[in-house]
Amino acid sequence: xxxxADIKEEIVVLDSGIGEDFYINMACCTGAPMAKGxx
Amino acid sequence: MRGLIKTIYIVYxxxxxxxxxxxxxxxxxxYSTKKTSAILISxxxxxxxxxxxxxxxxxxxxxxxxxxxxxxxxEKKELLSFYxxxxxxxxxxxxxxxxxxxxxxxxxxxxxxxxxxRLYMTQETADHLVAFIERHYLGIVDEVDIxxxxxxxxxxxGLIKYISKRLNILTAEKGVKYTFGLVTNGTLxxxxxxxxxxxxxxxSARITIxxxxxxxxxxxxxxxxxxxxxxxxxxxxxxxxLIGIHIGGAYTIDNYREFPKLLDCLIAEGxxxxxxxxxxxxxxTKSPFNRSEFRGGCSSINEPWLSEAGLFLREEILxxxxxxxxxxxxxxxxxxxxxxxxxHDGGIxxxxxxxxxxxxxxxxxxxxxxxxxxxxxxxxxxxxxCADCEYLPMCLGGCRYMKLLRDSRLDGVDCKRQYLDxxxxxxxxxxxxxxxxxxxxxx
Numbered sequence: 257x258x259x260x261a262d263i264k265e266e267i268v269v270l271d272s273g274i275g276e277d278f279y280i281n282m283a284c285c286t287g288a289p290m291a292k293g294x295x
Numbered sequence: 296m297r298g299l300i301k302t303i304y305i306v307y308x309x310x311x312x313x314x315x316x317x318x319x320x321x322x323x324x325x326y327s328t329k330k331t332s333a334i335l336i337s338x339x340x341x342x343x344x345x346x347x348x349x350x351x352x353x354x355x356x357x358x359x360x361x362x363x364x365x366x367x368x369x370e371k372k373e374l375l376s377f378y379x380x381x382x383x384x385x386x387x388x389x390x391x392x393x394x395x396x397x398x399x400x401x402x403x404x405x406x407x408x409x410x411x412x413r414l415y416m417t418q419e420t421a422d423h424l425v426a427f428i429e430r431h432y433l434g435i436v437d438e439v440d441i442x443x444x445x446x447x448x449x450x451x452x453g454l455i456k457y458i459s460k461r462l463n464i465l466t467a468e469k470g471v472k473y474t475f476g477l478v479t480n481g482t483l484x485x486x487x488x489x490x491x492x493x494x495x496x497x498x499s500a501r502i503t504i505x506x507x508x509x510x511x512x513x514x515x516x517x518x519x520x521x522x523x524x525x526x527x528x529x530x531x532x533x534x535x536x537l538i539g540i541h542i543g544g545a546y547t548i549d550n551y552r553e554f555p556k557l558l559d560c561l562i563a564e565g566x567x568x569x570x571x572x573x574x575x576x577x578x579x580t581k582s583p584f585n586r587s588e589f590r591g592g593c594s595s596i597n598e599p600w601l602s603e604a605g606l607f608l609r610e611e612i613l614x615x616x617x618x619x620x621x622x623x624x625x626x627x628x629x630x631x632x633x634x635x636x637x638x639h640d641g642g643i644x645x646x647x648x649x650x651x652x653x654x655x656x657x658x659x660x661x662x663x664x665x666x667x668x669x670x671x672x673x674x675x676x677x678x679x680x681c682a683d684c685e686y687l688p689m690c691l692g693g694c695r696y697m698k699l700l701r702d703s704r705l706d707g708v709d710c711k712r713q714y715l716d717x718x719x720x721x722x723x724x725x726x727x728x729x730x731x732x733x734x735x736x737x738x
Contacts, residue, residue, distance in 0.1 A: 266337045267356060270324075270727050273332030274623060 305347050306354055306363040309370060311685050315720045326723050329374070329688040330361035331623055333727060374687055375677050378630045388432040389628065391444040391478070391636035391647045392416075392424065392458065394451035400480050401518045404545065404589050406582035410651045411446065416639040420660070421454055424637055425461045427660040433469050436633060441475040444636070444647055449483035452492070459495035474498045476539075480515065482526050486533030499539035499572060502527060506544055507556040514545070531566055539572035545579045547591055551604040555611040568616035575619050576608045581700055584651055594700040595709070596693070602717035609722070613729040622722050624688045629671055629695050635664075645671055648696040655699075671695065672705035681708060686715045 311329040322335045334357075343349040344363065357363040364370045373380075396407060396414040405411070416424075428439065439462060443455050459475060466473040474496050477484065481502035489497065504527060505511040512522030531540055542561075546554055554576055561571070578601055581592035593601065612619045628634035629645040635657070636644040643658040644650060645667060655671070658664035668674070676692030684690070693709025 266340045267353060268335040269356075269360065270333040270335060271331065271730065272360060273327060273330035 304365055306344065306349065306358065306365055307367050308344060309362055309364050310367055310683065311370070311374065311688055312362055313685055313719060313723075315723070324723075325362055326719075327361040328686055328719075329624070331621070332360040332362070333723060334360060334362070371682050375682055377624075377688070377691065378626065381626050381630075382632045385631060385633055386436050387438040387440055387633065388428065388436045389440050389442070389631070389634040390428070391442045392448075393444045393446070393636060393638045393647060393650065394448045394454055395446040395639055397450050398445065398447045398480070399450065399482060399518060400447070400515055400523060401520075402515045404514065404579045404585060404592060406580060406592075406648070407446070407584055407650065408582070408586045408589070409584045414446075414639055415451060416454060418454070418457065420639070420641045421458050423641055423660045425458060425465070427637075427663075428462065429465050431664075432633065433465060433471055436471060438472045438474070439466055441473075442478055443475060444478045446639075447480055447483070448477055449479055449488065452483070452488065455492065456495055459492075463496060476500060480523070480527070481530050482517075482523050484530050484534055486530070486537065489534045489537050493537060497538055499541060500534070501541040501543055502531065503543045503545060504528075504557055506546065506550060506554040507560060510550050510553055511557075528560075528564055528566070531561075531571075532564065535566055535570040540570075541572050542574045544576040546576050546604065546608070547579050548600050548604070551576070551578075551608060554608055558611060558615050558617065562615065568618065571617060573619055574612045574617040576612075578604070580648075580696075583700075595697055596711055597713040599717075602714060606718055606721050606725075609725055613725055621726050622689065622719070624691070627691060627695065630673055630691070646696060649699075652699065655705075670705070672698075672707070675706070676708050678708075684712065686712060686719075689715065689719075 309327060309329065311327060313326045313328065315324040315326065317324050317335060321338055323338060323341060324333065325336050326333045336357075340349070340353055343353070344357075349357075354363060394416050396411050398405075398411060432439065441458075441462070443451075445451070448455065455475075455477075459473070462473050476499040477492075477497065478501045481500070481504070484500055484502070489500075503515065504524070505514040508522070508524040511524045511527075515523055517523055531542070534540060544554060544557065558574070561567075578598075579592045581594045585592065609619060627646075628636075634645075636647040636649075637660060638644060638650060641660040642656045643660065643664055644655065645657050649655040657667040657671070672695065676687070676690075681687055681690075681692070690708075690711040693711050695705055695709065698705055698707060698709040
């Protein structure tokens with residue numbers, strides 16, 4: 257999974273990202289709503 | 296002549312980037328926390344940024360990817376107005392509807408534990424709720440996305456159909472899209488039930504399975520004490536081809552290492568990665584409403600064992616080919632204007648986890664939303680320390696519920712620095728390693 261000697265370009269784009277996008281976290285990042293009992 | 300004059304301006308590295316090492320010592324892995332873009336960049340090019348001798352081609356490329364900015368103060372201001380912009384652009388109304396606080400399960404860590412009872416939303420409240428959505432949101436959004444929540448929402452399946460039928464009609468009249476999902480324990484979500492609810496707009500369900508059978512049945516039994524694992528697995532088999540199934544699971548410091556066995560069990564049962572929308576495990580969270588005999592649960596993402604546990608489980612999920620959420624700027628629903636939770640009695644909350652907390656009701660569907668800016672500590676992350684933090688886009692003040700758990704008040708941020716310091720490099724490299732686009736470029 258590693259690339260070393262064969263890198264040719266000065267900049268290799270691995271992921272062009274999501275630009276200005278974002279998502280609304282309706283299920284808390286630490287999982288509080290998901291971790292509740294019953295659900 | 297004017298067309299020949301080139302404007303030369305100085306560019307700077309964005310303050311919202313992280314630099315990670317690479318196996319080739321001549322290269323650095325740069326990651327933008329703002330745009331989630333990632334590049335390998337030669338140290339020679341990095342030097343040209345410092346010297347301001349960067350080529351036009353590289354300057355353009357790096358600016359587009361979010362690594363270079365013309366003015367770092369403007370960039371900071373832009374980040375500090377993140378939610379203003381997000382609220383301006385957001386054309387969706389998101390709501391959790393807490394249909395009841397009843398359940399057919401008796402989970403040992405239930406965070407609604409002492410709040411539970413035979414408390415159900417009435418049809419009269421549902422009518423007010425539909426009228427509230429119509430009055431406040433249908434004229435200003437393109438999409439209504441409801442998450443039916445509980446207790447166990449499928450104990451109120453009749454009400455789900457009633458509310459959805461009415462919202463389907465009202466949204467269609469306005470050219471607004473209506474969809475809904477379920478946060479369910481999965482025991483009642485049979486294939487038949489799913490097919491029925493699809494007619495009303497059901498698109499996805501979040502189902503919790505706490506690791507392998509023995510652990511799950513100990514943590515999430517029926518009220519009778521009987522295990523729920525086999526039934527939930529059967530229901531997932533019946534429904535995963537019909538709707539998006541998101542599998543969650545709540546782990547503790549003592550059992551998280553067992554969770555990969557669940558992934559193997561899913562695959563062995565034919566619930567293979569392409570049939571599941573996502574898998575994500577989270578730690579059991581503390582709650583003041585836990586049953587008195589329950590000890591445990593975390594109240595901070597910075598608890599040291601969580602870094603190890605989270606990375607370990609994410610790797611196990613990804614390496615088996617399951618989808619899991621990518622690192623991304625995540626806007627907390629507390630700060631999003633068109634995102635609310637509505638309790639079974641009509642009370643409005645800015646997060647379902649605020650259920651039962653005094654002073655955190657943000658209004659009522661009968662009387663409207665009140666000003667919750669002070670009570671919910673909005674904008675507390677708009678301070679100098681947070682604005683200068685490279686993690687700001689991935690944190691934005693952190694989880695309000697965690698802050699509440701620790702201090703019983705929302706008067707500060709839930710800083711994620713310690714956690715992100717310990718995990719971000721690995722999280723980013725996991726995303727790159729398992730991304731279909733990239734299979735050979737990271738070190």
